[in-house]
């Protein structure tokens with residue numbers, strides 16, 4: 001290792017479980033983070049500072065003022081410019097550590113593109129906010145035979161679990177075998193999806209995301225430096241308000257749909273992702289494979305809509321009481337409704353079919 005790297009990572013190298021050999025493994029490693037919210041930003045910050053060689057971060061959303069309380073890579077100017085989170089995060093992470101190859105991708109991870117976006121990385125990290133995507137990550141990780149680390153946080157509470165295909169229980173072992181569907185934020189397991197507490201109904205503390213993302217980052221580093229033997233298979237939960245901590249071993253389900261029977265329901269697209277986003281009053285429309293000229297579209301619709309803004313990554317405008325945000329790949333987020341038919345009709349009217 002060159003002297004500059006040695007100096008930079010010296011306090012981590014001094015930690016006996018990592019050492020110089022472990023640090024070199026980190027520098028040679030790569031990770032992909034799906035979702036760039038409270039967990040994803042904190043996780044990316046820790047791993048880029050720790051010196052992972054390459055980090056890809058994928059997110060479908062843009063920065064809003066209500067993100068700033070907990071999403072630690074973003075600044076007020078990012079929200080003012082409505083920058084895509086993946087773009088804002090990439091800029092910030094490159095400034096934090098120019099020695100790490102950072103790649104931000106503005107995309108919605110779905111059954112159609114998941115393998116393409118996640119393949120080639122030895123570790124997949126969950127920074128998402130919904131259980132549909134988490135089960136998709138679980139399917140992809142088992143299919144590609146790479147570990148992934150689940151995490152979720154809501155209010156003052158969060159959970160995380162490292163899944164190593166073929167070694168530990170998977171997310172489906174933990175959540176499907178009991179027959180208990182998981183909540184929209186993937187935290188609770190008692191109520192049906194949609195009837196759940198989410199960040200948008202009961203809030204979320206930055207401190208809770210900080211704790212869970214730190215546990216997740218430590219688990220990631222453990223795997224990347226080759227100390228996997230002690231990792232995984234435990235559902236760890238922490239509540240920063242009550243101070244309650246739990247670490248429960250999750251048994252493998254001998255008849256698991258995902259890790260035993262290899263029925264990749266989410267990857268095969270049998271379970272279509274919801275169009276409605278995490279607890280927000282928003283619907284996302286997927287229109288893959290079409291490239292939009294956002295500037296031209298903005299000029300075309302300007303006479304009929306309000307507050308048209310375009311920043312090179314997305315086009316946003318208002319059709320009161322709705323707000324539409326359109327990405328260059330044809331994807332759109334319609335705020336102000338949870339009704340997919342309303343969203344589809346707005347999309348057809350302003351973007352086209």
Ligand SMILES: [Zn+2]
Pocket residue numbers: 169170171172173174253256257258259260
């Ligand atoms: Zn399983």
